[in-house]
Amino acid sequence: MNLFSPLPLRSVALRNRIAVSPMCQYSATEGRANDWHLVHLGARAVGGAALVLAEATAVEPRGRISAADLGLWEDGQIEPLARIVRFVEAQGAAAGVQLAHAGRKASVHAPWEGGGPLAPREGAWTTVAPSAVAFDGLPPPTALDDAGIRGVVDAFAAATRRARAAGFRVVEVHAAHGYLLHQFLSPLSNQRSDAYGGGLENRMRLVREVVSAVRAEWPESLPVLVRISATDWVEGGWTIEESVELARTLHPLGVDLVDVSSGGLVATARMPVGPGYQTGFAERIRREAGIATGAVGMILSPEQADHVIRTGQADLVLLARELLRDPYFALRAAKALGHDVPWPNQYGRAK
Numbered sequence: 001m002n003l004f005s006p007l008p009l010r011s012v013a014l015r016n017r018i019a020v021s022p023m024c025q026y027s028a029t030e031g032r033a034n035d036w037h038l039v040h041l042g043a044r045a046v047g048g049a050a051l052v053l054a055e056a057t058a059v060e061p062r063g064r065i066s067a068a069d070l071g072l073w074e075d076g077q078i079e080p081l082a083r084i085v086r087f088v089e090a091q092g093a094a095a096g097v098q099l100a101h102a103g104r105k106a107s108v109h110a111p112w113e114g115g116g117p118l119a120p121r122e123g124a125w126t127t128v129a130p131s132a133v134a135f136d137g138l139p140p141p142t143a144l145d146d147a148g149i150r151g152v153v154d155a156f157a158a159a160t161r162r163a164r165a166a167g168f169r170v171v172e173v174h175a176a177h178g179y180l181l182h183q184f185l186s187p188l189s190n191q192r193s194d195a196y197g198g199g200l201e202n203r204m205r206l207v208r209e210v211v212s213a214v215r216a217e218w219p220e221s222l223p224v225l226v227r228i229s230a231t232d233w234v235e236g237g238w239t240i241e242e243s244v245e246l247a248r249t250l251h252p253l254g255v256d257l258v259d260v261s262s263g264g265l266v267a268t269a270r271m272p273v274g275p276g277y278q279t280g281f282a283e284r285i286r287r288e289a290g291i292a293t294g295a296v297g298m299i300l301s302p303e304q305a306d307h308v309i310r311t312g313q314a315d316l317v318l319l320a321r322e323l324l325r326d327p328y329f330a331l332r333a334a335k336a337l338g339h340d341v342p343w344p345n346q347y348g349r350a351k
Helices: 035-046 075-090 146-165 180-185 205-217 240-253 279-289 302-310 321-325 329-337 345-350
Strands: 007-009 012-014 018-020 051-058 094-100 170-175 224-229 257-261 292-296 316-319
Touching: 018 329, 035 051, 035 075, 051 075, 051 170, 075 094, 075 146, 094 146, 146 170, 146 205, 170 180, 170 205, 180 205, 180 224, 205 224, 205 240, 224 240, 240 257, 240 279, 257 279, 257 316, 279 292, 302 316, 302 329, 316 321
Parallel strands: 018 051, 018 316, 051 094, 094 170, 170 224, 224 257, 257 292, 292 316
Antiparallel strands: 007 012
């Protein structure tokens, strides 16, 4: 097994084990994709990646991180994404989408605008969370009641139906980086005393309900992924041991691969960022939970990516910043590692 071994996920056969990690572009209008998203995602498909995952796509308007996030909360958002799916798939890549709800980290400016909270005159909205505990200086959220929780589950299900209508073949549930589902998992942000708070089983309940709702709407022949943060990197927070247990419970629900990241819940957490700093989490979950995993985070070279796969640390590598620097990383990696892979006909003279 190596970086250029095919990876079967149900009926989807990935041509290699390189995926485009979901990366927010903060460039949509009313949740609709545009030419920027087409070129951004399409270029990485042309560049040889096997799986191209569209950025965190909000399942309801209040679940957006910013007002410029992609969305799938209404039917008018389907065709702009379908246009991108058609192009990505025509290049031999599988098109996927990450469905997300930002929870208490919503209603903020884009990063290059400072990332701070929107003002009322700028269209700010009330955020929601498991508990009324604010994140890093943002306004306190409203704690979701039972009806609100049901609404979140229903919103994920409806967005899944729209994702399929757009032609996506892979769907990923975003339960990482301090967003709503992660907020329910971590005892630092979840201070509830009902069936959705307290012990691990209760804190995992919403993630499991969302995954079950997504799986019920998604064709049995197509894969479901879940992105998690393996640890909060903070004492008393979500842990790798809990991540292993969560992964064990997700597999029987029809999850095919756990995409393993970390952090995002606590702004002041000290993370030992460096090449491959999260791959050990992916390896442990893969080994102890018996489920396929994806590794992400500071995977920078073909040799490093290949090593992750060859040594069984993960089944898939997801690249983010390196693919921003080089959309053609997969083609370059194939050459560096001695694999002869097809190039687009239009680029053949450069091979």
